[in-house]
Amino acid sequence: MAVLTYVLFIIGFAFLIKGADFLINGASAIARKLHVSNLIIGLTIVAFGTSAPELIVNILASAQGNTQIAIGNILGSNIFNILVILGISSIIFPLVVTKDTVWKEIPFCLCATLLLAILANDTLFFVESTTAGLSRIDALIFLIFFIIFLYYVFKNAKKQRKENIDQVQLEIKQYSMSKSIFLIILGLVILNLGAKWVVDGAVELASFFGVSQSLIGLTIVAVGTSLPELMTSAVAAHKKNADLAVGNIVGSNIFNILLILGISAMIRPLPFHVASNIDIGVAILAPLLLFVAMFTGRRKHVLERWEGLIFLIVYVGYLSFLIARG
DSSP states (O other): HHHHHHHHHHHHHHHHHHHHHHHHHHHHHHHHHHHHHHHHIIIIIHHHHHHHHHHHHHHHHHHHTHHHHHHHHHHHHHHHHHIIHHHHHHHHHHHEEOHHHIIIHHHHHHHHHHHHHHHHHHHHHHHHOOOEOOOOHHHHHHHHHHHHHHEEEEEEEEHHHHHHHOOOOOOOOOOHHHHHHHHHHHHHHHHHHHHHHHHHHHHHHHHHHHHHHHHIIIIIHHHHTHHHHHHHHHHHHHTTTHHHHEEEEEHHIIIIIIIIHHHHHHHSOOOOOTHHHHHHHHHHHHHHHHHHHHSSSSTTTTOOOHHHHHHHHHHHHHHHHHHOOO
């Protein structure tokens, strides 16, 4: 039975990737029929679609009470997204980042992570308690900030549309309305199946190796659910569409904290181990490094190859720490 669980665990990641692909294709085709611009599709449907694996895995993990997998998945994904995916993407081709991304979106991502640090520890600081975690009130705060972020996205998109700026080049396949709806439903079904197998496999792996569910969530599950972001950003970097590569990652990280952790904590309050503050610290360090990198090197607002290499070295160091911590 355990062998089957491990096989399904691997297949589950493939299902998460393909399910997200079906979901994005179906929703994008419908949006195109409704004359929605590439910019809006890129900022909403594609961003949400690449975060769908994290969302479905977290909903299922929270519902089953595997809260450490839910927390580890988001923290691990956000760290992996910036340090590894942007590190690899910048090595493929140096990433030139727009002024708005540097001064608005990256700081917003950093603030969202700082908000997570505060809300996860507020009971330790302000209430006489020995436990930390995210309550349903915290979840509501996350979701309110997510709505504020969506308002910024649409306001910015409206401004760019008025200025006739629609630089997001998306290859959107055309389908009939019925096939598009079928793809969305199929994508959701496959995502749910994949998520169940991934969560079950993660619990089994943690038990087999005698390590915490948090470690499995921070590493294997986080990397697996980040594969759609990796492919999207790597392809964008290869096509020299740098801002889409960075925007996809920064937007996904904001989605992960504000929307996914918000929904997860609303389903079931998420207890935090104090040791997780180290992981939160690394999750804060990652966007901070990205922001600093915009002002170092030969050119401003560029993530250069040597900076990407530093990102990868930092991640290897963090991964070594996780393994040593167990």
